[in-house]
Structure formats: structure tokens, C-alpha cells
Amino acid sequence: MSQTQGKAVVMLSGGMDSATCLAIAVAEGCETHALSFNYQQRHQAELSAAAELATQLGAASHQTLNLDLGDLGGSALTDRRIAVPESPGEGIPVTYVPARNTVFLSLALALAEVLDAERIYAGVNAIDYSGYPDCRPEYLAAFQAMANLATKRGVEGRPIEIRAPLLRLSKAEIVRRGSELGVDFSRTVSCYQADAAGHACGRCDACRLRRQGFADAGVPDPTHYFAQ
């Protein structure tokens, strides 16, 4: 463990990417403050996983913010009237939650301002990004530019840095990096339709990408599937 690098807010969904991202932030010597969102997603299993991972990985604090994104509708992940697809389609998928990363990054920015944190870590990934517009490097650069103008720290010339250490990693590289840092992937939940225990369907886009990641990394897949 290196010396402290100041405070960092880490967005923690309970999935493998954000868990690895938290482990990286801790390894980089930050006092990490994990932030999860209860946005009426289909299952709460990932929130339980997030709380457990925050403790396991050594976060200084963890909080879950409630917000009613489900009331807005429009995504298979928050609107139960829209089915989760089991094979990839064309273009932006129905599992896209409108402006989700923008909303979550904005709330992370608010917490970073309150804590006077120097960094935000986001487990955004542009490789296996499933066609979401708000997972692209140019999007993150634009968010950073906006954040520099939005905040007290930005005005004072000490902008809050948005870090996305997984941005250009493949799923296999994320599996390897997380494994090196001791992330217990059996506790991470990626599945779009996990059950209450966090067990995975094995068929949705998120499961498919995750399973392939372990295979490509040559790491045994510790995921608990309910439908194999």
C-alpha cells in the first residue's frame, strides 16, 4: 500500500468492473469513499454485493443514494414492462438506461465536492461497452471539461479528476487485474436479471461478456449461475 493520495469517490455498482476499479483506487493509495445507487434497478442483489465488496476491499466509507430513475422509464433495466434481451441486437440496446452514467457521475461529483475529494473513479469500459454512448472516451473527456467548470474546486483551479482505469481494458484484462488485487469475483453481480441471492442467468449480454472474460483470462469462472 502506497502513501495516501487524497480522497477519492469510487462509483460501486457491485459488478466486476466497479469492484476492480475500487481495488485499483485503494491500491493507488486513495482514501476511498464508495458510492452506490439504488435507482429501482430490477434486482437489489448488486447493492448487497456492493456493500460487502466495499468492506472487503478496504473502502473508508460506503453509501447508497436513492433516486427514482425507474419513474422516468425507458429502459429494460428499470422498467419491468421491457424484456431483457438474450442476444445482442443492432445499435443502442434496450438495456441502456437513459443518461445513466451522466446522472451517476454528477452525483459522484456532488459527493466529491462535499468531501473535498481529488478524484472520482468510474469503472467505465469502452471495449465491452455494449453500444452505450456514455461509455466512450470522448464522452468522459467532455464530462471532465464540464466538471471543471461546474465545481467549487474547478473554479479554484484544483479540479476533481475523473479516472476511468478500465476504459481501454478488455474483460479478460479486467479479470486479471482484479484477480491480482484480490477481488473476490464470486461476490460480484453482473447479470441483468440476477436473482435475490445474486445468482446469474448466464444468458444476457452482461453474463455473456463476463463468462467470455474469465475464459479469455484463463481464470476459473466463480459465478453462481441459476440456469446452466
Next chain:
Amino acid sequence: MSQTQGKAVVMLSGGMDSATCLAIAVAEGCETHALSFNYQQRHQAELSAAAELATQLGAASHQTLNLDLGDLGGSALTDRRIAVPESPGEGIPVTYVPARNTVFLSLALALAEVLDAERIYAGVNAIDYSGYPDCRPEYLAAFQAMANLATKRGVEGRPIEIRAPLLRLSKAEIVRRGSELGVDFSRTVSCYQADAAGHACGRCDACRLRRQGFADAGVPDPTHYFAQ
């Protein structure tokens, strides 16, 4: 009333600026969808005012999103342990809610995506802005650039336009414009510490700016004060 200009999301706090902004969006021929936020602000009177104003001014819909900004702390407007000041100080005031406009604009962006709306109207004002960094024109331009990359519509070359028609108006000009458009200012709540009925203290920064606006516009001030 002109022909419809498509759908618009209008951020509606219940204050005089956002009410005038809604009236402008309606006058510009938009099908307006008003969006308010229950973010654990000190008083709920402005939310009642928002609901009433949405109906009075002809919004097609109105919804209030709940989010726990108060849990983040850090502002006199959401943290009761921090007193609301009664005279302007130096720099960014304690009434600044960290990243508030960024969070609210992001949620408006999410709703705009769901509704396939063409515009977002925000009653942001750079003149009487009390030193908030996220009320400046350069901030809004940066948010627009980010939004263009964040959204499905942006990717498809039909970006959602952020409009801030009050940006460069003085409070007096806002009073005049709102009066012309039939805004009932007696129903708008600006005070940082309004009581349950929406009556104003007459002493905080927001009251001071509002009162001066009516005086400068030569329009009788219809505000109900509890402390005159």
C-alpha cells in the same frame, strides 16, 4: 400560441425564474414536461408551488423526482446544521448545493431521452447568480457538449438542446417577461427559508434579489413575507 415545436423538459423549482422559464417554453409552442426535484431541501413549499404553477401555466405533465442530496451534506440549503446567511459574503456562498445544476440537468437529460424531447429549458441565470459556478454561460456550453456525446439522440445527430432563456436577463427583466406571460408571482417561492405556506423571510440573499427585481421592474411585489 404558436404551433408545437416538439417536446421540451422544463426544470421547475417553484421559484420565479423557473416559472418564467416554463411560461417561455409554453409560449414558444413546446409540449412542456415539467420536472421538479425533492432533494431534501429545507422546505417543501416550493414543491407545492411547482405543482400549482405547472397546471396554471399549461404544462403537459409534471413530475417530482426524489433524490437524497441531503445525505451528501455540505450546503446550508440541505443541511440544517449550516445556517442560511442574511447578508452576502465573499466567494461561493454556503447556500451553494454541490453540483446541483449538474445533477438536475443530468436528470432532465434522462427524462428528455425517455420522452424523445428536443429541448431542455433551465431557468439558470448568470446575472443574479450569487456566485454559483454552475450558473455561468461557459458551464452550460460545456454541459451541452457533454450531453451531445452522452445520449442516444446525440449519437443519432439529433442532440437535445439545452436552452437557458433567462441566462443574461436581470431579475427586473425576468419580472417583466414573466408578467407579460401571465406568471402569477404571488405563487412562486424564492426564499431560502420559506415557511410551510411558502411565505418568505425577506432577508436572505434570494429574498433580497427578488425584492430588488420587482422594485427595478416597477412591478408591485406580490410576495407574502412573514417577517416584515
